[in-house]
Amino acid sequence: MATSGTQTTLGLHEFGTPGEAPAMMKAWAIREDRFGEPLTSFVEEELPIPEIGDEEVLVRVVAAGVNYNGVWAGLGKPVSVLKVHGDDFHIAGSDVAGIVWKVGAKVKSWQPGDEVIAHCHYEDTSHGRRTQSKGDFGSYDPMAAPKSQIWGYETNYGSFAQFCRVQAQQLLNKPAHMPWELASCYALTYFTAYRMLVTRGEISPGEVALIWGGAGGLGSFAVQICRELGVKAIAVVSSDEKGEKCKELGAVGYINRTEFENLPFRWGETPEEGKARFGDMKAMGKKIWEILGERRSPDIVFEHSGEQTFPTSVFLCSKFGRVVICGATSGFNLHFDVRYLWMMQKQIIGSHFANALDCLRGNSLVEAGRIQPFLSKVYSYDKIPQAHQDMFDNKHVGNMACLVMAKNEGLMNSGDLKG
Numbered sequence: 001m002a003t004s005g006t007q008t009t010l011g012l013h014e015f016g017t018p019g020e021a022p023a024m025m026k027a028w029a030i031r032e033d034r035f036g037e038p039l040t041s042f043v044e045e046e047l048p049i050p051e052i053g054d055e056e057v058l059v060r061v062v063a064a065g066v067n068y069n070g071v072w073a074g075l076g077k078p079v080s081v082l083k084v085h086g087d088d089f090h091i092a093g094s095d096v097a098g099i100v101w102k103v104g105a106k107v108k109s110w111q112p113g114d115e116v117i118a119h120c121h122y123e124d125t126s127h128g129r130r131t132q133s134k135g136d137f138g139s140y141d142p143m144a145a146p147k148s149q150i151w152g153y154e155t156n157y158g159s160f161a162q163f164c165r166v167q168a169q170q171l172l173n174k175p176a177h178m179p180w181e182l183a184s185c186y187a188l189t190y191f192t193a194y195r196m197l198v199t200r201g202e203i204s205p206g207e208v209a210l211i212w213g214g215a216g217g218l219g220s221f222a223v224q225i226c227r228e229l230g231v232k233a234i235a236v237v238s239s240d241e242k243g244e245k246c247k248e249l250g251a252v253g254y255i256n257r258t259e260f261e262n263l264p265f266r267w268g269e270t271p272e273e274g275k276a277r278f279g280d281m282k283a284m285g286k287k288i289w290e291i292l293g294e295r296r297s298p299d300i301v302f303e304h305s306g307e308q309t310f311p312t313s314v315f316l317c318s319k320f321g322r323v324v325i326c327g328a329t330s331g332f333n334l335h336f337d338v339r340y341l342w343m344m345q346k347q348i349i350g351s352h353f354a355n356a357l358d359c360l361r362g363n364s365l366v367e368a369g370r371i372q373p374f375l376s377k378v379y380s381y382d383k384i385p386q387a388h389q390d391m392f393d394n395k396h397v398g399n400m401a402c403l404v405m406a407k408n409e410g411l412m413n414s415g416d417l418k419g
Protein backbone atom coordinates (compact mmCIF):
# COMPACT_ATOMS: atom_id res chain seq x y z
CA MET A 1 0.00 0.00 0.00
CA ALA A 2 1.38 3.49 -0.89
CA THR A 3 0.68 6.64 1.13
CA SER A 4 0.93 10.17 -0.24
CA GLY A 5 -0.04 12.85 2.31
CA THR A 6 -3.31 11.69 3.81
CA GLN A 7 -4.27 9.64 0.72
CA THR A 8 -3.71 5.95 0.77
CA THR A 9 -3.94 3.85 -2.37
CA LEU A 10 -3.43 0.24 -3.36
CA GLY A 11 -1.26 -0.68 -6.38
CA LEU A 12 -3.31 -1.90 -9.35
CA HIS A 13 -2.09 -5.51 -9.03
CA GLU A 14 -1.30 -5.42 -5.30
CA PHE A 15 -3.62 -7.84 -3.50
CA GLY A 16 -3.92 -6.14 -0.08
CA THR A 17 -6.29 -7.46 2.59
CA PRO A 18 -10.02 -8.01 2.07
CA GLY A 19 -11.87 -5.99 4.70
CA GLU A 20 -9.28 -3.17 4.65
CA ALA A 21 -10.04 -0.59 1.96
CA PRO A 22 -7.72 2.33 1.26
CA ALA A 23 -9.10 5.88 0.95
CA MET A 24 -8.48 6.43 -2.76
CA MET A 25 -8.64 4.38 -5.96
CA LYS A 26 -7.71 4.56 -9.62
CA ALA A 27 -10.79 4.95 -11.82
CA TRP A 28 -11.71 5.81 -15.42
CA ALA A 29 -14.01 8.79 -14.96
CA ILE A 30 -16.40 10.52 -17.35
CA ARG A 31 -17.12 14.23 -16.83
CA GLU A 32 -19.49 16.59 -18.59
CA ASP A 33 -16.76 18.83 -20.04
CA ARG A 34 -15.28 15.91 -22.00
CA PHE A 35 -18.42 14.16 -23.27
CA GLY A 36 -17.61 12.61 -26.64
CA GLU A 37 -16.19 9.45 -28.16
CA PRO A 38 -14.63 7.02 -25.65
CA LEU A 39 -10.98 7.96 -26.32
CA THR A 40 -11.88 11.49 -25.17
CA SER A 41 -14.50 10.83 -22.51
CA PHE A 42 -12.74 8.14 -20.43
CA VAL A 43 -9.89 9.71 -18.38
CA GLU A 44 -8.02 8.06 -15.52
CA GLU A 45 -8.34 9.85 -12.17
CA GLU A 46 -7.67 9.12 -8.52
CA LEU A 47 -11.01 9.28 -6.67
CA PRO A 48 -12.23 8.55 -3.15
CA ILE A 49 -13.51 5.03 -2.59
CA PRO A 50 -17.27 5.29 -1.96
CA GLU A 51 -18.92 4.67 1.40
CA ILE A 52 -21.25 1.66 1.46
CA GLY A 53 -24.76 1.52 2.92
CA ASP A 54 -26.08 -1.19 5.25
CA GLU A 55 -27.16 -3.47 2.38
CA GLU A 56 -24.29 -2.65 0.05
CA VAL A 57 -20.97 -4.26 -0.76
CA LEU A 58 -17.61 -2.87 -1.89
CA VAL A 59 -16.11 -5.16 -4.56
CA ARG A 60 -12.45 -5.19 -5.61
CA VAL A 61 -12.62 -5.29 -9.40
CA VAL A 62 -10.49 -8.05 -10.95
CA ALA A 63 -11.96 -7.81 -14.47
CA ALA A 64 -14.76 -5.76 -16.04
CA GLY A 65 -16.99 -6.50 -19.02
CA VAL A 66 -17.56 -3.93 -21.79
CA ASN A 67 -21.10 -2.85 -22.71
CA TYR A 68 -22.54 -0.24 -25.01
CA ASN A 69 -23.98 1.72 -22.10
CA GLY A 70 -20.41 2.86 -21.23
CA VAL A 71 -20.24 4.38 -24.71
CA TRP A 72 -23.59 6.15 -24.24
CA ALA A 73 -22.47 7.45 -20.82
CA GLY A 74 -19.29 8.93 -22.36
CA LEU A 75 -21.19 10.52 -25.23
CA GLY A 76 -23.62 12.11 -22.80
CA LYS A 77 -26.38 10.91 -25.15
CA PRO A 78 -29.31 10.35 -25.27
CA VAL A 79 -29.18 11.59 -21.66
CA SER A 80 -26.43 12.75 -19.35
CA VAL A 81 -26.08 10.05 -16.70
CA LEU A 82 -24.53 12.67 -14.41
CA LYS A 83 -27.96 14.33 -14.30
CA VAL A 84 -29.52 10.95 -13.46
CA HIS A 85 -27.38 10.25 -10.37
CA GLY A 86 -26.32 13.82 -9.55
CA ASP A 87 -22.55 13.29 -9.09
CA ASP A 88 -20.11 15.44 -11.10
CA PHE A 89 -18.28 12.37 -12.47
CA HIS A 90 -19.39 8.94 -13.64
CA ILE A 91 -17.57 5.62 -13.39
CA ALA A 92 -19.11 3.37 -16.02
CA GLY A 93 -19.17 -0.44 -16.08
CA SER A 94 -22.16 -2.76 -15.59
CA ASP A 95 -20.32 -6.10 -15.64
CA VAL A 96 -17.72 -7.21 -13.09
CA ALA A 97 -15.89 -10.19 -11.67
CA GLY A 98 -14.14 -9.51 -8.38
CA ILE A 99 -13.66 -10.07 -4.68
CA VAL A 100 -15.98 -8.94 -1.89
CA TRP A 101 -13.87 -6.38 0.00
CA LYS A 102 -16.26 -4.81 2.54
CA VAL A 103 -19.88 -5.54 3.42
CA GLY A 104 -22.59 -3.30 4.93
CA ALA A 105 -23.89 -3.88 8.46
CA LYS A 106 -26.99 -5.83 7.31
CA VAL A 107 -25.35 -8.01 4.67
CA LYS A 108 -25.55 -11.63 5.70
CA SER A 109 -25.08 -13.58 2.46
CA TRP A 110 -21.56 -12.47 1.55
CA GLN A 111 -18.27 -11.85 3.32
CA PRO A 112 -14.87 -10.35 2.51
CA GLY A 113 -12.87 -12.70 0.31
CA ASP A 114 -15.85 -14.20 -1.59
CA GLU A 115 -15.29 -14.46 -5.35
CA VAL A 116 -18.26 -12.96 -7.16
CA ILE A 117 -19.80 -11.49 -10.27
CA ALA A 118 -22.62 -8.92 -10.17
CA HIS A 119 -25.76 -8.49 -12.20
CA CYS A 120 -26.72 -4.92 -13.04
CA HIS A 121 -30.29 -4.60 -11.77
CA TYR A 122 -30.11 -1.93 -9.08
CA GLU A 123 -33.23 -2.25 -6.96
CA ASP A 124 -35.34 0.70 -5.90
CA THR A 125 -34.78 0.74 -2.15
CA SER A 126 -37.61 3.14 -1.40
CA HIS A 127 -40.46 1.00 -2.75
CA GLY A 128 -41.55 -2.62 -2.54
CA ARG A 129 -39.73 -5.44 -0.88
CA ARG A 130 -35.95 -5.66 -0.81
CA THR A 131 -34.06 -8.89 -0.91
CA GLN A 132 -30.47 -9.80 -0.40
CA SER A 133 -31.32 -13.46 -0.10
CA LYS A 134 -30.13 -15.63 -2.95
CA GLY A 135 -33.25 -15.18 -5.07
CA ASP A 136 -36.17 -16.03 -2.79
CA PHE A 137 -38.82 -13.34 -3.26
CA GLY A 138 -41.92 -15.32 -4.16
CA SER A 139 -44.20 -13.62 -6.67
CA TYR A 140 -42.79 -10.12 -6.12
CA ASP A 141 -40.75 -8.83 -9.06
CA PRO A 142 -38.41 -6.04 -7.90
CA MET A 143 -38.31 -4.74 -11.48
CA ALA A 144 -41.87 -3.46 -10.94
CA ALA A 145 -40.62 -0.84 -8.46
CA PRO A 146 -40.82 2.72 -9.85
CA LYS A 147 -37.09 3.54 -9.78
CA SER A 148 -35.52 0.28 -10.83
CA GLN A 149 -32.14 1.21 -12.42
CA ILE A 150 -29.19 -0.19 -14.38
CA TRP A 151 -26.10 -0.27 -12.16
CA GLY A 152 -22.99 1.37 -13.65
CA TYR A 153 -25.14 3.40 -16.03
CA GLU A 154 -27.96 5.07 -14.14
CA THR A 155 -25.99 4.67 -10.90
CA ASN A 156 -22.38 5.72 -10.24
CA TYR A 157 -19.35 3.62 -9.15
CA GLY A 158 -19.45 0.99 -11.87
CA SER A 159 -16.69 -1.48 -12.64
CA PHE A 160 -14.05 0.53 -14.55
CA ALA A 161 -12.15 1.29 -11.32
CA GLN A 162 -10.21 -0.58 -8.65
CA PHE A 163 -13.35 -0.82 -6.50
CA CYS A 164 -17.06 -0.70 -7.30
CA ARG A 165 -20.13 -0.38 -5.13
CA VAL A 166 -23.09 -2.76 -5.51
CA GLN A 167 -26.21 -3.80 -3.64
CA ALA A 168 -25.78 -7.19 -1.93
CA GLN A 169 -28.69 -8.59 -3.96
CA GLN A 170 -26.67 -8.02 -7.16
CA LEU A 171 -24.00 -10.54 -6.25
CA LEU A 172 -23.73 -14.06 -7.64
CA ASN A 173 -21.05 -16.72 -7.33
CA LYS A 174 -18.22 -16.40 -9.82
CA PRO A 175 -18.24 -19.66 -11.81
CA ALA A 176 -15.18 -21.45 -10.38
CA HIS A 177 -14.19 -23.00 -13.72
CA MET A 178 -13.84 -19.62 -15.45
CA PRO A 179 -10.90 -17.21 -15.48
CA TRP A 180 -11.71 -13.75 -14.18
CA GLU A 181 -12.02 -12.10 -17.60
CA LEU A 182 -14.49 -14.70 -18.87
CA ALA A 183 -16.55 -14.46 -15.69
CA SER A 184 -16.72 -10.66 -16.07
CA CYS A 185 -18.09 -10.53 -19.60
CA TYR A 186 -21.47 -12.21 -19.73
CA ALA A 187 -23.94 -11.09 -17.04
CA LEU A 188 -25.61 -8.15 -18.80
CA THR A 189 -26.20 -9.80 -22.17
CA TYR A 190 -26.83 -13.36 -20.95
CA PHE A 191 -29.29 -12.49 -18.19
CA THR A 192 -31.17 -10.16 -20.56
CA ALA A 193 -31.51 -13.01 -23.07
CA TYR A 194 -32.51 -15.40 -20.27
CA ARG A 195 -35.34 -13.17 -19.05
CA MET A 196 -36.54 -12.50 -22.61
CA LEU A 197 -36.86 -16.17 -23.48
CA VAL A 198 -37.56 -17.91 -20.19
CA THR A 199 -39.34 -15.46 -17.84
CA ARG A 200 -41.13 -13.16 -20.29
CA GLY A 201 -41.33 -15.39 -23.38
CA GLU A 202 -42.03 -18.62 -21.46
CA ILE A 203 -40.40 -20.81 -24.10
CA SER A 204 -41.04 -24.51 -23.86
CA PRO A 205 -39.39 -27.60 -25.32
CA GLY A 206 -40.30 -28.33 -28.93
CA GLU A 207 -41.01 -24.68 -29.80
CA VAL A 208 -39.26 -22.81 -32.61
CA ALA A 209 -37.45 -19.50 -31.96
CA LEU A 210 -36.25 -16.95 -34.52
CA ILE A 211 -33.18 -15.15 -33.12
CA TRP A 212 -32.14 -11.85 -34.73
CA GLY A 213 -28.37 -11.16 -34.45
CA GLY A 214 -27.68 -14.80 -33.51
CA ALA A 215 -23.90 -14.25 -33.31
CA GLY A 216 -24.14 -10.98 -31.33
CA GLY A 217 -23.93 -10.32 -27.60
CA LEU A 218 -27.56 -11.21 -26.82
CA GLY A 219 -28.14 -13.60 -29.70
CA SER A 220 -25.20 -15.94 -28.98
CA PHE A 221 -26.71 -16.57 -25.54
CA ALA A 222 -30.27 -16.85 -26.89
CA VAL A 223 -29.17 -19.64 -29.23
CA GLN A 224 -27.50 -21.51 -26.35
CA ILE A 225 -30.51 -21.09 -24.03
CA CYS A 226 -32.74 -22.59 -26.75
CA ARG A 227 -30.33 -25.50 -27.16
CA GLU A 228 -30.36 -26.20 -23.42
CA LEU A 229 -34.16 -25.98 -23.16
CA GLY A 230 -34.98 -28.10 -26.22
CA VAL A 231 -36.14 -25.19 -28.39
CA LYS A 232 -35.24 -25.12 -32.10
CA ALA A 233 -33.34 -21.88 -32.70
CA ILE A 234 -33.05 -20.36 -36.16
CA ALA A 235 -30.46 -17.57 -36.16
CA VAL A 236 -30.55 -14.52 -38.43
CA VAL A 237 -27.07 -13.18 -39.24
CA SER A 238 -25.28 -11.09 -41.86
CA SER A 239 -22.62 -13.61 -42.94
CA ASP A 240 -22.29 -17.36 -43.45
CA GLU A 241 -19.31 -17.34 -41.08
CA LYS A 242 -21.52 -15.99 -38.28
CA GLY A 243 -24.22 -18.51 -39.27
CA GLU A 244 -21.80 -21.41 -38.89
CA LYS A 245 -20.83 -20.05 -35.47
CA CYS A 246 -24.54 -20.12 -34.52
CA LYS A 247 -24.83 -23.73 -35.66
CA GLU A 248 -21.84 -24.58 -33.45
CA LEU A 249 -23.71 -22.93 -30.56
CA GLY A 250 -26.74 -25.14 -31.22
CA ALA A 251 -28.93 -23.40 -33.83
CA VAL A 252 -30.81 -25.81 -36.13
CA GLY A 253 -30.06 -23.47 -39.02
CA TYR A 254 -29.44 -19.88 -39.99
CA ILE A 255 -30.67 -17.24 -42.38
CA ASN A 256 -28.19 -14.86 -43.98
CA ARG A 257 -30.16 -11.62 -44.01
CA THR A 258 -28.00 -10.14 -46.78
CA GLU A 259 -29.87 -12.50 -49.17
CA PHE A 260 -33.06 -10.51 -48.46
CA GLU A 261 -32.00 -7.02 -49.44
CA ASN A 262 -35.55 -5.57 -49.53
CA LEU A 263 -36.37 -6.74 -46.00
CA PRO A 264 -35.36 -3.70 -43.87
CA PHE A 265 -38.28 -1.34 -43.28
CA ARG A 266 -37.52 2.31 -44.04
CA TRP A 267 -39.85 5.24 -43.43
CA GLY A 268 -41.17 6.81 -46.63
CA GLU A 269 -40.97 3.61 -48.65
CA THR A 270 -42.79 3.70 -52.01
CA PRO A 271 -45.64 1.22 -52.74
CA GLU A 272 -43.16 -0.73 -54.94
CA GLU A 273 -40.62 -0.88 -52.11
CA GLY A 274 -43.37 -1.99 -49.72
CA LYS A 275 -44.33 -4.77 -52.15
CA ALA A 276 -40.71 -5.86 -52.50
CA ARG A 277 -40.34 -5.91 -48.70
CA PHE A 278 -43.46 -8.04 -48.37
CA GLY A 279 -42.03 -10.41 -51.00
CA ASP A 280 -38.81 -10.80 -49.00
CA MET A 281 -40.77 -11.34 -45.75
CA LYS A 282 -42.63 -14.23 -47.41
CA ALA A 283 -39.38 -15.60 -48.88
CA MET A 284 -37.82 -15.55 -45.42
CA GLY A 285 -40.81 -17.49 -44.08
CA LYS A 286 -40.24 -20.13 -46.78
CA LYS A 287 -36.57 -20.32 -45.79
CA ILE A 288 -37.70 -21.10 -42.24
CA TRP A 289 -39.89 -23.97 -43.53
CA GLU A 290 -36.91 -25.24 -45.52
CA ILE A 291 -34.68 -25.25 -42.42
CA LEU A 292 -37.33 -26.96 -40.29
CA GLY A 293 -38.41 -29.43 -42.99
CA GLU A 294 -42.07 -28.54 -42.32
CA ARG A 295 -44.49 -25.62 -42.89
CA ARG A 296 -44.12 -24.10 -39.46
CA SER A 297 -43.63 -20.54 -38.15
CA PRO A 298 -41.57 -19.42 -35.14
CA ASP A 299 -43.48 -19.59 -31.84
CA ILE A 300 -41.24 -16.86 -30.49
CA VAL A 301 -39.22 -14.10 -32.15
CA PHE A 302 -36.23 -12.69 -30.23
CA GLU A 303 -36.20 -8.97 -31.14
CA HIS A 304 -33.71 -6.20 -30.42
CA SER A 305 -32.95 -4.82 -33.87
CA GLY A 306 -36.17 -2.76 -33.91
CA GLU A 307 -37.37 -0.44 -36.67
CA GLN A 308 -35.94 -2.26 -39.71
CA THR A 309 -36.91 -5.79 -38.65
CA PHE A 310 -40.01 -5.43 -36.47
CA PRO A 311 -42.64 -5.70 -39.27
CA THR A 312 -40.96 -8.94 -40.38
CA SER A 313 -40.91 -10.24 -36.79
CA VAL A 314 -44.67 -9.67 -36.36
CA PHE A 315 -45.43 -11.17 -39.80
CA LEU A 316 -43.30 -14.32 -39.35
CA CYS A 317 -44.38 -15.09 -35.79
CA SER A 318 -46.85 -18.01 -35.56
CA LYS A 319 -50.54 -17.83 -34.61
CA PHE A 320 -50.70 -17.17 -30.84
CA GLY A 321 -46.91 -16.62 -30.99
CA ARG A 322 -44.82 -14.03 -29.09
CA VAL A 323 -42.44 -11.30 -30.22
CA VAL A 324 -40.22 -10.46 -27.25
CA ILE A 325 -38.30 -7.19 -27.57
CA CYS A 326 -35.61 -5.54 -25.41
CA GLY A 327 -33.98 -3.02 -27.74
CA ALA A 328 -34.08 -1.25 -31.09
CA THR A 329 -30.62 -0.92 -32.63
CA SER A 330 -31.97 0.25 -36.02
CA GLY A 331 -34.49 2.76 -34.59
CA PHE A 332 -37.14 3.11 -31.89
CA ASN A 333 -40.20 4.00 -33.95
CA LEU A 334 -41.82 0.73 -34.89
CA HIS A 335 -44.13 0.31 -37.88
CA PHE A 336 -46.03 -2.89 -38.61
CA ASP A 337 -49.28 -4.13 -40.12
CA VAL A 338 -51.37 -4.75 -37.01
CA ARG A 339 -53.77 -7.09 -38.86
CA TYR A 340 -51.15 -9.84 -38.61
CA LEU A 341 -51.15 -9.31 -34.87
CA TRP A 342 -54.85 -9.34 -34.06
CA MET A 343 -56.09 -11.81 -36.66
CA MET A 344 -53.48 -14.36 -35.55
CA GLN A 345 -53.73 -13.41 -31.86
CA LYS A 346 -50.00 -12.77 -31.47
CA GLN A 347 -48.41 -10.95 -28.53
CA ILE A 348 -45.70 -8.30 -28.29
CA ILE A 349 -43.82 -8.54 -25.00
CA GLY A 350 -41.38 -5.95 -23.66
CA SER A 351 -38.41 -7.12 -21.61
CA HIS A 352 -35.60 -5.25 -19.86
CA PHE A 353 -32.48 -6.76 -18.26
CA ALA A 354 -33.42 -9.21 -15.47
CA ASN A 355 -34.16 -9.50 -11.75
CA ALA A 356 -32.09 -11.31 -9.13
CA LEU A 357 -34.06 -14.54 -9.52
CA ASP A 358 -33.66 -14.61 -13.34
CA CYS A 359 -29.93 -14.03 -12.81
CA LEU A 360 -29.60 -16.71 -10.15
CA ARG A 361 -31.36 -19.27 -12.34
CA GLY A 362 -29.43 -18.24 -15.43
CA ASN A 363 -26.11 -18.33 -13.57
CA SER A 364 -26.71 -21.90 -12.41
CA LEU A 365 -26.53 -22.98 -16.08
CA VAL A 366 -23.21 -21.14 -16.45
CA GLU A 367 -21.84 -22.65 -13.23
CA ALA A 368 -22.81 -26.09 -14.54
CA GLY A 369 -20.80 -25.40 -17.71
CA ARG A 370 -23.89 -25.56 -19.94
CA ILE A 371 -23.73 -21.96 -21.21
CA GLN A 372 -20.43 -20.53 -22.44
CA PRO A 373 -19.77 -16.82 -23.10
CA PHE A 374 -18.39 -15.90 -26.51
CA LEU A 375 -15.45 -13.70 -25.37
CA SER A 376 -13.74 -12.26 -28.43
CA LYS A 377 -11.19 -9.80 -26.98
CA VAL A 378 -9.50 -8.95 -23.68
CA TYR A 379 -7.92 -5.52 -23.02
CA SER A 380 -5.49 -4.40 -20.31
CA TYR A 381 -6.53 -1.76 -17.70
CA ASP A 382 -4.88 1.11 -19.61
CA LYS A 383 -6.82 0.17 -22.78
CA ILE A 384 -10.30 0.59 -21.21
CA PRO A 385 -11.02 3.70 -23.35
CA GLN A 386 -9.84 1.81 -26.47
CA ALA A 387 -12.16 -1.12 -25.67
CA HIS A 388 -15.11 1.28 -25.64
CA GLN A 389 -13.86 3.02 -28.78
CA ASP A 390 -13.76 -0.36 -30.58
CA MET A 391 -17.34 -1.00 -29.48
CA PHE A 392 -18.35 2.49 -30.67
CA ASP A 393 -16.65 1.78 -34.03
CA ASN A 394 -18.53 -1.57 -34.25
CA LYS A 395 -15.28 -3.57 -34.46
CA HIS A 396 -16.48 -6.18 -31.98
CA VAL A 397 -18.18 -9.57 -32.05
CA GLY A 398 -19.60 -11.41 -29.02
CA ASN A 399 -18.41 -9.99 -25.67
CA MET A 400 -15.26 -8.08 -24.60
CA ALA A 401 -13.57 -7.72 -21.20
CA CYS A 402 -10.84 -5.60 -19.55
CA LEU A 403 -8.37 -6.71 -16.89
CA VAL A 404 -8.21 -4.50 -13.78
CA MET A 405 -6.54 -6.19 -10.78
CA ALA A 406 -5.61 -9.26 -12.85
CA LYS A 407 -2.20 -8.84 -14.50
CA ASN A 408 -2.81 -11.53 -17.10
CA GLU A 409 -5.55 -13.54 -18.69
CA GLY A 410 -6.22 -17.06 -17.44
CA LEU A 411 -6.01 -16.41 -13.68
CA MET A 412 -8.74 -18.40 -11.95
CA ASN A 413 -9.03 -17.33 -8.28
CA SER A 414 -7.68 -15.14 -5.47
CA GLY A 415 -4.69 -17.44 -5.00
CA ASP A 416 -3.60 -16.81 -8.60
CA LEU A 417 -3.82 -13.03 -8.02
CA LYS A 418 -1.48 -13.17 -5.04
CA GLY A 419 1.19 -15.02 -7.01
Ligand SMILES: NC(=O)c1ccc[n+]([C@@H]2O[C@H](COP(=O)([O-])OP(=O)(O)OC[C@H]3O[C@@H](n4cnc5c(N)ncnc54)[C@H](OP(=O)(O)O)[C@@H]3O)[C@@H](O)[C@H]2O)c1
Pocket (backbone or CB within 6 Å): 068, 188, 189, 192, 212, 213, 214, 215, 216, 217, 218, 219, 236, 237, 238, 239, 242, 257, 304, 305, 308, 309, 326, 327, 328, 329, 330, 351, 352, 353, 354, 397, 398
Ligand atom coordinates in the same frame (compact mmCIF):
# COMPACT_ATOMS: atom_id res chain seq x y z
N1 LIG B 1 -33.05 -3.74 -22.50
C1 LIG B 1 -31.97 -4.38 -22.11
O1 LIG B 1 -31.87 -4.76 -20.96
C2 LIG B 1 -30.88 -4.65 -23.10
C3 LIG B 1 -29.78 -5.42 -22.71
C4 LIG B 1 -28.78 -5.71 -23.64
C5 LIG B 1 -28.86 -5.17 -24.93
N2 LIG B 1 -29.93 -4.38 -25.27
C6 LIG B 1 -30.03 -3.80 -26.64
O2 LIG B 1 -30.13 -4.87 -27.56
C7 LIG B 1 -29.46 -4.54 -28.77
C8 LIG B 1 -28.47 -5.64 -29.14
O3 LIG B 1 -27.47 -5.75 -28.15
P1 LIG B 1 -26.22 -6.75 -28.35
O4 LIG B 1 -25.37 -6.61 -27.16
O5 LIG B 1 -26.70 -8.10 -28.75
O6 LIG B 1 -25.52 -6.05 -29.61
P2 LIG B 1 -24.49 -6.68 -30.67
O7 LIG B 1 -23.49 -7.55 -30.00
O8 LIG B 1 -24.03 -5.54 -31.51
O9 LIG B 1 -25.41 -7.67 -31.56
C9 LIG B 1 -26.57 -7.24 -32.24
C10 LIG B 1 -26.64 -7.95 -33.60
O10 LIG B 1 -27.86 -7.55 -34.23
C11 LIG B 1 -27.68 -7.60 -35.63
N3 LIG B 1 -28.20 -6.37 -36.22
C12 LIG B 1 -27.72 -5.11 -36.05
N4 LIG B 1 -28.43 -4.24 -36.77
C13 LIG B 1 -29.39 -4.97 -37.42
C14 LIG B 1 -30.42 -4.65 -38.35
N5 LIG B 1 -30.63 -3.39 -38.76
N6 LIG B 1 -31.18 -5.66 -38.82
C15 LIG B 1 -30.98 -6.93 -38.42
N7 LIG B 1 -30.02 -7.30 -37.56
C16 LIG B 1 -29.24 -6.32 -37.08
C17 LIG B 1 -26.19 -7.73 -35.93
O11 LIG B 1 -25.94 -9.07 -36.35
P3 LIG B 1 -25.81 -9.48 -37.89
O12 LIG B 1 -25.17 -8.33 -38.58
O13 LIG B 1 -24.99 -10.71 -37.87
O14 LIG B 1 -27.22 -9.73 -38.36
C18 LIG B 1 -25.54 -7.54 -34.55
O15 LIG B 1 -24.42 -8.37 -34.38
C19 LIG B 1 -28.82 -3.17 -28.54
O16 LIG B 1 -29.67 -2.18 -29.09
C20 LIG B 1 -28.77 -3.05 -27.03
O17 LIG B 1 -28.79 -1.70 -26.61
C21 LIG B 1 -30.94 -4.13 -24.39
